[in-house]
Amino acid sequence: MTRIRLSSKICIVICCLLSFIRYVSSLSITVTSVECISENVMYDDDVVYGNFVVVDHEIFWTSDHPGIDLTITSPGGNIVRSLRGTSGDKFEFRAPQSGVYNFCFHNPWSTPETVSFYIHTGHIPNGNDLAKDEHLDPVNVRIAKLREALESVTAEQKYLKAREIRHRYTNESTRRRVIIYTVAEYLFLAATSGLQVAYVHRLFSKSTGYNRV
Amino acid sequence: MVDLYRVLLVVLMLGVVAKTGQSLRFDLQSGHTKCIAEDMKSNSMTVGKYSTVNPDEGHPLPQSHKLTVRVTSAYGNSYHHSDHVESGQFSFQAVEEGNYMACFWAADHKPQTTITVDFEWKTGVAAKDWTNVAKKGSVEVMELELKQLHETVKSIHDEMFYLREREQEMQNLNKATNSRMAWLSFLSLVVCLSVAGLQLWHLKTFFQKKKLV
Numbered sequence: 001m002t003r004i005r006l007s008s009k010i011c012i013v014i015c016c017l018l019s020f021i022r023y024v025s026s027l028s029i030t031v032t033s034v035e036c037i038s039e040n041v042m043y044d045d046d047v048v049y050g051n052f053v054v055v056d057h058e059i060f061w062t063s064d065h066p067g068i069d070l071t072i073t074s075p076g077g078n079i080v081r082s083l084r085g086t087s088g089d090k091f092e093f094r095a096p097q098s099g100v101y102n103f104c105f106h107n108p109w110s111t112p113e114t115v116s117f118y119i120h121t122g123h124i125p126n127g128n129d130l131a132k133d134e135h136l137d138p139v140n141v142r143i144a145k146l147r148e149a150l151e152s153v154t155a156e157q158k159y160l161k162a163r164e165i166r167h168r169y170t171n172e173s174t175r176r177r178v179i180i181y182t183v184a185e186y187l188f189l190a191a192t193s194g195l196q197v198a199y200v201h202r203l204f205s206k207s208t209g210y211n212r213v
Numbered sequence: 214m215v216d217l218y219r220v221l222l223v224v225l226m227l228g229v230v231a232k233t234g235q236s237l238r239f240d241l242q243s244g245h246t247k248c249i250a251e252d253m254k255s256n257s258m259t260v261g262k263y264s265t266v267n268p269d270e271g272h273p274l275p276q277s278h279k280l281t282v283r284v285t286s287a288y289g290n291s292y293h294h295s296d297h298v299e300s301g302q303f304s305f306q307a308v309e310e311g312n313y314m315a316c317f318w319a320a321d322h323k324p325q326t327t328i329t330v331d332f333e334w335k336t337g338v339a340a341k342d343w344t345n346v347a348k349k350g351s352v353e354v355m356e357l358e359l360k361q362l363h364e365t366v367k368s369i370h371d372e373m374f375y376l377r378e379r380e381q382e383m384q385n386l387n388k389a390t391n392s393r394m395a396w397l398s399f400l401s402l403v404v405c406l407s408v409a410g411l412q413l414w415h416l417k418t419f420f421q422k423k424k425l426v
Contacts, residue, residue, distance in 0.1 A: 193412050
């Protein structure tokens with residue numbers, strides 16, 4: 001959110017420049033069934049981009065996470081994007097109108113999932129803004145473009161970091177399974193063999209009368 | 214059906230790279246707790262501000278809209294605690310690395326009221342108060358912007374190193390799992406053959422003792 005101060009000229013300029021920093025959120029939530037986050041897009045034609053990754057709980061039988069759904073709704077009620085059944089994806093769109101956009105995660109399964117996501121809305125002042133505000137230099141436009149480029153790098157980094165965490169989780173689970181299941185296999189094998197020998201003993205014991213086998 | 218103390222964990226994954234703070238709004242029901250956690254690196258500066266949003270403009274906040282806030286580190290040390298306040302702020306240097314939790318609790322009220330809390334939490338680059346830097350020298354606004362961009366680039370660079378280290382660790386983990394699986398499979402073959410051999414030997418001596426062979 002921009003910090004808006006309304007006193008001196010310098011503050012207004014700072015305000016204009018700081019207004020290039022849009023609402024940036026990077027957080028992860030636990031989605032039980034539906035969780036919605038709202039973002040305020042201040043100008044028309046702002047670029048909104050983001051990504052989300054589902055941080056897995058322990059998956060047993062299937063190879064990948066079944067995924068959750070993401071629905072992005074514009075202030076007018078239209079669905080801008082709908083991503084279904086993915087365990088992580090990126091999205092980008094140009095906001096047709098300014099206002100509050102809703103990002104809703106829907107979890108069709110019964111287990112709560114932890115989703116880590118990042119949403120960024122960026123504004124680059126164009127010719128209209130330059131004409132309106134005489135304090136804005138064309139250099140400010142360049143700086144804004146640079147800032148937006150850096151923000152997209154940051155977004156990509158956060159996405160990679162979240163995916164790395166998920167990958168690491170899977171690898172550690174593989175390691176645990178390899179050790180536990182092989183040791184369990186040995187014990188089970190030894191127990192089966194012991195049971196076999198005990199059964200043969202019983203077959204040949206005097207009390208059951210199988211002396212003449 | 215009615216779970217009074219359902220804690221919704223919101224983990225903010227900013228990590229090292231925290232460009233801008235996030236100001237988010239969430240609803241808190243009276244008697245419930247909501248916790249927001251953030252992963253922080255050691256010796257990073259952090260600033261947080263929270264306030265209750267007044268649903269009735271012009272009228273004073275009702276007595277029931279009071280928050281109890283506690284900020285604790287991953288090891289359990291409390292860094293901030295306030296009881297029954299409408300708004301407040303905290304700032305500290307995160308000595309310990311890990312997940313810091315800010316938990317909000319709304320006092321119980323007979324008809325269940327929902328309080329909207331506006332919370333802003335900044336770490337790392339964003340926690341630096343740029344307006345103070347601007348006031349200190351007569352720093353031009355553009356220079357300030359460029360300084361901010363420089364800090365951003367540095368933190369992106371640091372994050373890349375961090376990701377690279379993590380990837381190296383994961384590669385080592387995978388290689389260890391790979392060789393471990395080979396050894397354990399070979400060992401399982403050995404165990405199988407030895408168990409079978411033991412079985413045969415035991416049954417042979419058993420039958421010899423029984424004078425059947």
